[in-house]
Amino acid sequence: MVYTGDMKKIFSAKQKAQVALEAVKGIKALSQVASDYAVHPIQVGVWKKQLVGNAHLAFEQKTAMDDRQELIDRLYKIIGQRDTELEWLKKKLHVESS
Numbered sequence: 626m627v628y629t630g631d632m633k634k635i636f637s638a639k640q641k642a643q644v645a646l647e648a649v650k651g652i653k654a655l656s657q658v659a660s661d662y663a664v665h666p667i668q669v670g671v672w673k674k675q676l677v678g679n680a681h682l683a684f685e686q687k688t689a690m691d692d693r694q695e696l697i698d699r700l701y702k703i704i705g706q707r708d709t710e711l712e713w714l715k716k717k718l719h720v721e722s723s
Contacts, residue, residue, distance in 0.1 A: 634663070644669055645676035 636644070644662045648655055648669050655673070659666040 636664070641672050642676065645672035648673040649676060 640662075644658060644664060647653065647661075648658050653661070655669050656666045658664075659669045662669075
């Protein structure tokens with residue numbers, strides 16, 4: 626938690642997730658969670674709603690990362706093929722011009 630010049634508290638994404646996760650567990654009331662973390666109860670409810678609403682993204686990200694890595698691998702393969710073709714053409718051109 627960081628304080629700005631006007632004494633406003635700034636929470637990191639990790640801290641927000643921790644507060645929201647505590648609220649989702651339901652072991653303590655929202656007001657108790659808010660008190661424990663010095664956050665307004667309405668803010669705890671907002672973070673909880675965001676966590677529940679976006680929880681599926683934690684699993685979808687891996688798919689997006691896998692797709693991105695697959696694209697990178699395919700592009701490196703193409704680059705390797707082009708390099709091989711270029712070297713072959715250079716050798717072929719050099720041999721024929723000699």
